[in-house]
Each structure stands twice: as structure tokens, then as C-alpha cells.
Amino acid sequence: MTTAKPLALGCVADDYTGASDLANTLTKAGLRTIQTIGVPASDLSLPEVDAVVVALKSRSIPADEAVARSREADTWLRERGASHVMFKVCSTFDSTDAGNIGPVADALREAAGEAIALVTPAFPETGRSVYQGNLFVGALPLNESPLKDHPLNPMRDANLVRVLARQSRHGVGLVDIATVTKGPEAVSARLGALTAEGKGAAIADAIFDHDLETLGRAIVSKTFSVGASGLGLGLARALVADGRGTRDAAGAAIGDPVGGHAACLAGSCSQATLGQVAAAEALMPVLRLDAGRLLSEPDAVVAEALAFARERIGQGPVLIASSAEPEAVRALQSRHGSEAAGHAVEAALSAIAEGLVAAGVRRLVIAGGETSGACVDRLSLRAFLVGPEIAAGVPVLRTAGRPEPLLLALKSGNFGGPDFFARALDMMQ
Ligand SMILES: Nc1ncnc2c1ncn2[C@@H]1O[C@H](COP(=O)(O)OP(=O)(O)O)[C@@H](O)[C@H]1O
Numbered sequence: 001m002t003t004a005k006p007l008a009l010g011c012v013a014d015d016y017t018g019a020s021d022l023a024n025t026l027t028k029a030g031l032r033t034i035q036t037i038g039v040p041a042s043d044l045s046l047p048e049v050d051a052v053v054v055a056l057k058s059r060s061i062p063a064d065e066a067v068a069r070s071r072e073a074d075t076w077l078r079e080r081g082a083s084h085v086m087f088k089v090c091s092t093f094d095s096t097d098a099g100n101i102g103p104v105a106d107a108l109r110e111a112a113g114e115a116i117a118l119v120t121p122a123f124p125e126t127g128r129s130v131y132q133g134n135l136f137v138g139a140l141p142l143n144e145s146p147l148k149d150h151p152l153n154p155m156r157d158a159n160l161v162r163v164l165a166r167q168s169r170h171g172v173g174l175v176d177i178a179t180v181t182k183g184p185e186a187v188s189a190r191l192g193a194l195t196a197e198g199k200g201a202a203i204a205d206a207i208f209d210h211d212l213e214t215l216g217r218a219i220v221s222k223t224f225s226v227g228a229s230g231l232g233l234g235l236a237r238a239l240v241a242d243g244r245g246t247r248d249a250a251g252a253a254i255g256d257p258v259g260g261h262a263a264c265l266a267g268s269c270s271q272a273t274l275g276q277v278a279a280a281e282a283l284m285p286v287l288r289l290d291a292g293r294l295l296s297e298p299d300a301v302v303a304e305a306l307a308f309a310r311e312r313i314g315q316g317p318v319l320i321a322s323s324a325e326p327e328a329v330r331a332l333q334s335r336h337g338s339e340a341a342g343h344a345v346e347a348a349l350s351a352i353a354e355g356l357v358a359a360g361v362r363r364l365v366i367a368g369g370e371t372s373g374a375c376v377d378r379l380s381l382r383a384f385l386v387g388p389e390i391a392a393g394v395p396v397l398r399t400a401g402r403p404e405p406l407l408l409a410l411k412s413g414n415f416g417g418p419d420f421f422a423r424a425l426d427m428m429q
């Protein structure tokens, strides 16, 4: 990567949609940002930027592998001048009691020589708030939200102090909203007190953007933190206030239209995505995959899906979805196991993505974090420039380092309104 000035901020993201969500937030806040897929190879020429988000597909892999990949990315970022690295996790704290938020946060904090890591997934723009250490999705506690039915990491406890403590080697404390409202000095003092108690992490309350600005000012001079895009917003605003940003960061052109055909893939089974797929049926041909057949005869299902697409993409975009309601997901998982079912569906959707690009698709919308990771890896994409925002947390992305550019939208499962697919395709030309 060629960049003269030291990075103002480095980020390691545990999934690709979360990475683009964060890259979008940093860009809007005034940091010229690029998203890379893994640690970039030395031959990848990238523009001068203020921040880099290294996207990993590490949320649902064995913890030791997630730690190793995250440490490699962290080192790469610090070698390019980043004095603060934020570990980007899901705004719904997607993890299991085995991790990977706890193990990765422990390892990166220790590598950074930081005594304590401030941790908050609050992201008010998408309705994520933290109060007394409890994560709310809209008005619902996390464990009563649709995230309780996530196929890979159902979230059954809203108290993040407990959730993180179960997967961390160190104690976890709380920086409550009363402390946050007193300002950055009070937050710093609280972190110092928790450090003296031997805590290695502190869940921080945040309800509004100004709480995140307070947290960003409190930790911008530290070396490590853990958060979702909300904390990224706080850090970015603190850095821009210190003159570390770029005036027209959001003006980074997405470049000329790429043309070509367009298609959408959905592997997310979130309630938001299920609604978006249903809405798309009124606008474009939609093929709903039989996930059971995907596991018994994947090659046939992939071939049928590509035939469906090739017959139609010359007339307009199509949508191919494996998305299903929680009870159907559970039924498949009970027959094949959660991991096996998830990986098999991801593999099939990524094969379909490869076939779509081979058939002339140059504009691809993908719904789901793990799904996006599988597809982007199958297409061997290396980095993305950040374009305009389609919906909160979802920008248009233009490939970098690829001879023939593609436009993608990598939608976090829970993000976007019912008309997301139509909006995305309208903005991706
Ligand atoms: N019909 C289905 N049955 C079971 N698992 C599915 C089905 N469709 C998709 N999946 C799996 O569910 C998981 C969805 O995760 P992800 O793509 O990250 O979506 P989200 O962004 O909503 O979390 C993936 O592993 C995907 O392969």
C-alpha cells in the first residue's frame, strides 16, 4: 500500500459488511477511508487515506484463528502509522460465549500495551443504544430482539458486561451513562479506577451521538478500543477536530459508471432482510433457494440458479435468496448442524456470485455479513473505495486493485428499509 502520511486511524473488522458500515461512517465524518479485504499484499497500490478498515471474516471462525488474523492486521496498521486501532464488532455484539469478541479484544489490547479497553457497540443511527451495560435494539433488549434467532450466534443476554466477561480472560467493568454525561475527563477517570481494580475492559453506555463524541475524545489518545460504527464516529470526530481528517473525504468519487448487468444475493435471515426480499418480488424476478436441496445437491441448485439468472439479467436485475424464517432455519440446522448448514449455504451463494460475474454482472448487492465474506473471497476482491450511502451503514463500494471494476453493496443483515434493494440498484450504475 502506498501512502505518504501516517494513518490517523486503523480498524480491524470482524466481518465485511461491518467493515463497509464503519468505512461509510468514517468517510462521512471526514476521514478519507479505504476498506481492504484482509491485510493487503504489497503490490496493491491504494490512494492516500486517513483511515484503513481491514475487513476479516473472523466473527464465526475458531477463536485462535481469529486472534492470529486480527493481530496480523493490527501490526500492519500500526506499521503504517496508526497510533489507535479500533476492533470493529457488530452493533448487536454478535458473538458466542467462545468469542470471538473477548479473545480478540484481549489479544489486541495486550499487543497495544493498553491497560484497559473501552468497549461499546452503541450506534444510535441504527437504533443501537447501551444503558447500564445493557444493549437495546430499538426499544427491545438484545435478547428480546430478532437477534435472539440469529443462525450462527443467537444473542440471549442483553447485559454486555456479563456477555463479554464470559468470553474474556479479564474482568469487565462499566462506564455508566451518568459518568459519560460528565465528559471525557470523567470517563478517563473511571477507566483509571477500573484499571486499578484489575479490569481489562469496560462496557461504556451511550444513547446519543454526543455520548459517542465524549467517548471518542476520552480514548482518541489511547492505543486501542472496541466498538461498532458509533464509536468509530466518536473517534473520527475527535481526530477531525485535531486536524487529522480530509475536508472532502466524502467526495472521494466512486468513479465512472461501471455498467454491466446487476444482481442481488441474500443469505441473511434477519427480519429486515426477509422483508426486503419480499418487497423485491414486486420489482424483479426473485428465486428462493431450497436450502435443504442446497445441502443435498449443491451443484444442481447452483446450476439452476445461474440458469435462472442468465435467462433474465439481460432484461434487468434478479434476486437470488436463501433467506428463510427462523423456524425453517432451525429445522435445517437440526438436521445438519448450524455450522455445516451455514457454511454450505455460504459456499453455494458464493459460487452463484462467481457465476453471475462470469455472466456479465458488474453491480452486485449482497445481504448478510458472513454471506458477503464468502462471496467477496470467492471473487478474490482485494479492496474497496467508499461511495455514497444507500442506507444507514451501507455505502456503495467500488473495487480497487481489480482490472475491471465492480460496484458492490454489502448489506449488514439488520440494516436498510424495505426498499433497500431498489435503492441500492438505483445508486449503482
Ligand atoms: N435457509 C437457511 N437455513 C439455514 N442457514 C441459512 C439459510 N440461509 C442462509 N443461512 C446462513 O445463515 C447465516 C447468515 O449470516 P449472515 O450472512 O452474516 O447474515 P446476517 O448479516 O443477517 O448476520 C449464514 O451462515 C448463511 O449461510
Ligand SMILES: O=C(O)[C@H](O)C(=O)COP(=O)(O)O
Pocket (backbone or CB within 6 Å): 015, 017, 018, 019, 021, 089, 090, 091, 092, 094, 123, 228, 229, 368, 369, 370, 393, 411, 412, 413, 414
Ligand atoms: O451492525 C453492525 O455493526 C455491522 O454492520 C455488522 O457487523 C453487521 O453484521 P451482519 O452479520 O452483517 O449483520
